Amino acid sequence: MDRQTLHRYLAQADDHIDEATERLERQSRMIERLKHAGRDPSAAEELVACFERTLESVRSERRTIIDLLGTLKGRSQKEKAPKPAPVERLVFMLENPPL
Numbered sequence: 462m463d464r465q466t467l468h469r470y471l472a473q474a475d476d477h478i479d480e481a482t483e484r485l486e487r488q489s490r491m492i493e494r495l496k497h498a499g500r501d502p503s504a505a506e507e508l509v510a511c512f513e514r515t516l517e518s519v520r521s522e523r524r525t526i527i528d529l530l531g532t533l534k535g536r537s538q539k540e541k542a543p544k545p546a547p548v549e550r551l552v553f554m555l556e557n558p559p560l
Contacts, residue, residue: 467530474523481516490514 495502517540 462529462533464530464533467526467533471523471526472531474519474526477519478516478523481512481519485509485512485516 487503492502492505492509495505
């Protein structure tokens with residue numbers, strides 16, 4: 462995988478992190494409104510927990526991209542590229558975000 466592709470995936474991961482963070486903030490505000498209205502916020506709280514797990518997953522994938530970029534930077538042209546399996550999983554996650 463080339464640096465340009467990894468930089469594109471990094472930008473996508475950053476966008477997904479921004480979107481997930483905004484969703485978490487909106488959902489947290491919704492929980493506060495539910496509580497103030499005397500309503501049960503448990504379903505909304507479960508959704509926040511799901512958002513938080515998803516956000517951590519995307520952050521982990523972002524770290525993987527950064528590690529791959531560092532690997533590409535540090536290796537000579539004669540060395541082999543990193544194994545594709547983690548990258549394929551990363552590409553799938555970036556192209557199919559669970560949010």
